[in-house]
Amino acid sequence: MPSTxxxxxxxxxxxxxxxxxxxxxxxxxxxxxxxxxxxxxxASNIPIRNGVxxxxxxxxxxxxxxxxxxxxMNADDQxxxxxxxxxxxxxxxxxxxxxxxxHVNSSVSLRAMQVYARSNLLMISAASTNPAITTQGLTNVxxxxxxxxxxxxxxxQFVRDELGLRRVFIVNEGTEYGRGLANAFRARAVxxxxxxxxxxxxxxxxxxAAKPLEPAxxxxxxxxxxxxxxxxxxxxxxxxxxxxxxxxLSAAGYGGSIIAPDGIDTDHFVKxxxxxxxxxxxxxxxxxxxxxxxxxxxxKRFQARFKTAPESYSAxxxxxxxxxxxxxxxxxxxxxxxxTRAAVSKAAxxxxxxxxxxxxxxxxxxxxxxxxxxxLQFKTATYPGVVVRKLSSAPPAP
Numbered sequence: 001m002p003s004t005x006x007x008x009x010x011x012x013x014x015x016x017x018x019x020x021x022x023x024x025x026x027x028x029x030x031x032x033x034x035x036x037x038x039x040x041x042x043a044s045n046i047p048i049r050n051g052v053x054x055x056x057x058x059x060x061x062x063x064x065x066x067x068x069x070x071x072x073m074n075a076d077d078q079x080x081x082x083x084x085x086x087x088x089x090x091x092x093x094x095x096x097x098x099x100x101x102x103h104v105n106s107s108v109s110l111r112a113m114q115v116y117a118r119s120n121l122l123m124i125s126a127a128s129t130n131p132a133i134t135t136q137g138l139t140n141v142x143x144x145x146x147x148x149x150x151x152x153x154x155x156x157q158f159v160r161d162e163l164g165l166r167r168v169f170i171v172n173e174g175t176e177y178g179r180g181l182a183n184a185f186r187a188r189a190v191x192x193x194x195x196x197x198x199x200x201x202x203x204x205x206x207x208x209a210a211k212p213l214e215p216a217x218x219x220x221x222x223x224x225x226x227x228x229x230x231x232x233x234x235x236x237x238x239x240x241x242x243x244x245x246x247x248x249l250s251a252a253g254y255g256g257s258i259i260a261p262d263g264i265d266t267d268h269f270v271k272x273x274x275x276x277x278x279x280x281x282x283x284x285x286x287x288x289x290x291x292x293x294x295x296x297x298x299x300k301r302f303q304a305r306f307k308t309a310p311e312s313y314s315a316x317x318x319x320x321x322x323x324x325x326x327x328x329x330x331x332x333x334x335x336x337x338x339x340t341r342a343a344v345s346k347a348a349x350x351x352x353x354x355x356x357x358x359x360x361x362x363x364x365x366x367x368x369x370x371x372x373x374x375x376l377q378f379k380t381a382t383y384p385g386v387v388v389r390k391l392s393s394a395p396p397a398p
Contacts, residue, residue: 026069027338031056031324032091033072033317034102034112036079040240044266045104048126049074050306051317052101057305059325066332070325073097077108084108088115097121098344099324101317105238106130106148107176113141120342124323126316129262129285130180134365135398140345142366144320144357145313146285146373148177148261150393152184152236155259155283158375158389159232160192163257167195169230171221171245173237174202181261182236189234197228202241215244222248231256238263243272250276262286265312265376267383277381281388284374286312287357288384298356312384319355326351367395 033052035045056072063070075091077084084103091097092115099122103109109128116123117138125133125143129151133141159165168189172182179201189196200221222245225233233249233256235242242264249258250273262284270277289295292315302310302318327348331339339347352361361369372392376385 026064026067028069028071028096029063029098029328029338030071030073030094030096031321031328032075032097032100032102033321034075034077034084034087034091034100034108035104037074037076039078041079041104041238041268043271044239044268044311047308047311047314048104048317050302051126051310051314052321054302054305055318055321055325058301059322062325062329068332068338071096075100075102077103077105077112079105079108081107081111084112085115088112092116092119092121098328098339098341099124099348101126101320101324103128104313105175105177106133106180109133110176113138116140120340120345122324122327122341122345122348124320124348126320127262127286127313130176131396132180134363134367134395138366139349140341142323142348142362144316144323144355144360144368146371146393147367147395148180149184149396150371151261151283151285151373152181153188154373154375154391155234155261155281156185156188156192156194158281158283159189159234159257159259160194162375162389163232165231165257166193167197167229167231169198169225169228169233170196170200171225171233171235171237172199172201173235173241175237177263178202178237180236181263182234185234185236197230198225200224215248218244218248219251221245222252222254225249226252226254233258235260235264237261239266239269239272243269243277246273246280247276257281259283262313265384267311270378270381270383273381275381277378279378280385281375281377282385284312284376285371286316287372287374287390288312288376288387289315291387291390292356293358294354294356315356319353319357319360322353322355323348323351323360326353363395365395365398370394
C-alpha cells in the first residue's frame with residue numbers, strides 16, 4: 001500500500017528526531033542536601049539546607065556552559081538514624097547524585113556514610129562533629145566544621161579558667177552526638193581538676209534527635225540536679241531537649257551557670273527556652289556571620305533568595321556545597337564527561353577554596369585542616385549569642 005512506505009518514513013523520521021533530542025538534552029548531576037527537614041529539628045535545619053540550595057543554584061550556570069544540568073535534591077532524614085539509612089539508600093541508588101551535603105546529626109551521619117561508602121558517593125557535612133566520622137578510613141567522607149573532641153574540652157577549660165567554677169553536673173541527652181560531647185567534656189574536666197558531682201544519661205535508649213523527651217523528665221531532673229549544688233551544668237545535646245532542660249532549671253530556681261555545645265546554636269533553642277536562655281553559654285564550631293571573613297555578600301544573597309537571614313551553619317553548608325561543586329568540576333575536566341563518584345570523592349580531598357567561613361582544605365581523613373571554635377553567651381534571650389572567646393585548632397593527630 002502506498003501509505004505504508006510513507007508511514008515507515010514518518011516513523012523513522014520521528015525516531016531520528018527523538019534520538020537527536022535525547023542526545024542534545026543536557027546531562028544531569030544532582031547535589032543532595034541531607035538534614036532533618038520535618039519534625040522538631042526542622043526549624044533549625046532548614047536554614048542549613050538553604051545554604052546548600054543557594055550554592056547549587058549559583059553554580060548551575062557554570063555547569064550549563066558544559067552542557068550539564070545541575071539540580072538540588074532534598075533528603076529529609078528527620079534526625080533519625082533509621083530514616084537516615086533509608087534516605088541514604090535512596091540517594092545512593094540515584095545515579096545522577098554525585099555529592100551529599102550532610103547529614104547534620106552525627107548519629108545519622110555515622111550510619112549514612114557507610115551506605116554512601118559502598119558506592120564511593122561523596123558526603124561532606126557542615127555540622128557533624130563526632131570524631132568517629134573522620135577516623136574510620138573512609139575516602140568519601142569530609143566535613144567543614146570542627147570536632148567534638150576539641151569542642152567538649154574547650155567548654156571544660158572555659159568553666160575552670162574563665163568562669164572560675166569547680167563543681168559541675170553533666171547531662172547527656174543520650175544520642176551519639178550528646179554522648180560524645182558529654183564524655184569529652186568529662187574527660188577534660190577530670191584532667192584539669194574539676195569536681196564532676198553528677199553525670200546523667202537519658203535512660204530512654206530509643207531516644208533520637210527526632211524524639212525529644214517529655215517536659216516532665218527535665219522538670220524532675222532539674223530538681224535532682226539542684227540537690228548536688230553544682231556551680232555549672234554542662235548539657236550535651238541538641239536544641240529541643242536543651243530548651244526543655246534550661247527552662248526546667250530556671251523554673252526549679254537553679255542559679256548557676258549553664259554551658260552547652262553547638263546543638264543549641266539556633267534561634268529555635270531560644271524560642272524553646274524563653275527568658276531562661278539569657279545567660280546560657282555555648283560552644284560552637286560555627287562563628288557568628290558578622291565575624292566570618294567573606295560573609296557580607298553571602299548574607300545579602302541568602303536574604304534575597306529566602307527572605308530571611310541565614311544562621312551560622314547556613315554559611316558552613318554553603319561552603320560544603322561549594323566544595324562538592326569544585327570537586328565535581330575538577331573531576332569533570334579530567335575526563336570531559338560525567339565523572340565517577342570515586343573520582344569526585346578523590347577530588348574533594350584535594351580541593352581548596354576560600355569560602356565564606358575562611359580557607360578550607362582537608363586532611364587525609366577528611367577533617368578541615370584548621371577549624372575555628374567559639375564560646376558564646378546569650379546576653380539576652382535572643383539569637384544569636386555574643387562571642388566571648390575564639391580559637392583555631394588543627395584536628396587531633398590520628
